[in-house]
Amino acid sequence: MAWSLFIATCLGGCGPAPDVEASSETALESQARPLTEGAPLTAHDASCLRLVDQNTWTNSVANMADVGPALGLPALLGDLNRAGPVLTASTYPPATGYKGGFRWNDGDMATTDWIPQALTAGVSGDTNVALVSWHYAPSNPDKGVRLSVADISNMSGSTVNYRHVLLVRPTSAGQFTTVNEHGGGLAWFGNYLYMADTSDGLRVFDLTQIRQVDTSATCETQVGKVGSVWCAYGYKYVLPQVSAYTVPSTIASPCRPKFSFLGKDTRGGTSAVLSGEYCNSSDAQCPYDGSTPGLGGRLYRWPLNATTNRLVVVNGAVVPERAWIMNEPNVQGVAPVMTSTATTSYWLSSTRYGGALFKVSTSASRKAYLSGSSQWARMPEGMHATGSGTNLWTVTEGVSGVTNPATGGRVVFFVDQAAVD
Structure with a gap:
């Protein structure tokens, strides 16, 4: 069966250079044809798309100098102030291959102001660390995005220690503001933490640039420099943005994608940041949906320089190494299938069916693990x-009003990769 895609005429310079896997589909690229949920990943021509480095690496660090010394991640890991209970046999959610996890403390389980979104993980010294982003739901003021830094080195204990850090953007020497984004995707490489900017890239x-700020009552409702101190809405630490990769304004829809979620891929000899689009059949339809709304979300692989941990820039631009139509709706996250060296198989996290894990590839229809069947x-x-290739970690947003981690409350957990392969 041929899995076809809806391809509209790209604006902003879309070229006729499709991925090699798309050669059999090129004759159909001008036709609006239905997509099929659960079909294999479909190669997509992304030659019209590029990102530009805003190149604020040096200036951003210089602008934070007056705030105080750069402490880095190790110092923060020595000052974790919250404890999340490790999940037990009666508190963990149903998930195929479940191995372990934790929930947040009571306040973070119940708050409606902050909502968990993205997860990435890595190692700092000899400490295994999970990083989770939360977006701020109220709009006045918009506190932007906070980051939970959790020590997951010992998952056999009774609690996981963590701390929230506010993400900030330097605006001038000694001044910064909040990062007013959804925080829907994270990918950690070296000292750099990449975050999805939904509209722009x-x-x-820079995790080495974490700085301590004031926590007095004055700072509870303010951000940036206030008198002689620096504030972050009461948070003790800030993590500053150092640069951004953005889509030029001349690139318009349908070529211009959304950056809804991110992933980290180290297979195939080249590391890459993965990015993808959230689409559904109602309020978030996508340009390549054709006659089947919700299925045209695209997945991109952006090459990374393994030495600098920055994206590879060629002739002034970053271009995606590969791109696919996912043929899945409501996708919220992506992770590579690490048991395969080929960069053509992935896990997709989706809120379809109330919650699902899909294993997808270019060569086979999906495998699905559904919450309604107690599989996810x-x-x-x-x-x-x-x-x-051992563990697959994920974070849940939580069902509104539910604080029980076994029935839909917010959790961070991991499963055996082999069990969902």
Whole structure:
């Protein structure tokens, strides 16, 4: 069966250079044809798309100098102030291959102001660390995005220690403001944390530049420099943005994508940041949906320089290494299938069916693990696959009003990759 895609005429310079896997589909690229949910990944011509480095790496660091010394991630890991209970046999959610996890403390389980979104993980010294983004739901003021830094080195204990850090953007010497984004995707490479900027591309934060700010009552409702101190809405630490990769304004829809979620891929000899689009059949339809709304979300692979941990820039631009139509709706996260060296198979986290994990590839229809069949947790978001091919981590947004982690409350957990392969 041929899985076809809806291809509209790209604006902003879309070229006729499709991925090699798309050669059999090129004759159909001008036709609006239905997509099929659960079909294999469909190669997509992304030659019209590029990102430009805003190149604020040096200036952003210089602008934060007056705030105080750069402490880095190790110092923060020595000052974790919250404890999340490790999940037990009676508190963990149903998930195929479940191995372990934790929930947040009571306040973070119940708050309606902050909502978990993305997850990535890595190692700092000898500490295994999970990073989770939360977006701020109220709009006045918009506190932007906070980051939970959690020590997951010992998942056999009773609690996981963590701390929230506010993401900020330097605006001038000694001044910064909030990062007013959804925080829907994270990918951690070296000292850099990449975050999805829904409309424009990728923002980059430097984990070596974490700084301490004031926590007095004055700072509870303010951000940036206030008198002689620096504030972050009461948070003790800030993580500053250092640069961004943005889509030029001349690139318009349908070529211009959304950056809804991110993933980290280290297979195939070249590391890459993965980005993808959230689409559904109602309020978030996508340009390549054709006659089947919700299925035209695109997945991109952006090449990374393994030495600098920055995206590869050629002739002034970053171009995607590969691109596909996912043929899945409501996708919230992506992780590579690490047992395969080919860069053509992935896990997708989706809120379709109330919660699902899909294993997808270019060569086979999906495998599905559904919350309704007690195979996966409800409302899953970002994911991270360990490079060893052992564990697949995910975070859940939580079902509104539910605080029980076993029935839809917010959790961070991991499963055996082999169990969902």
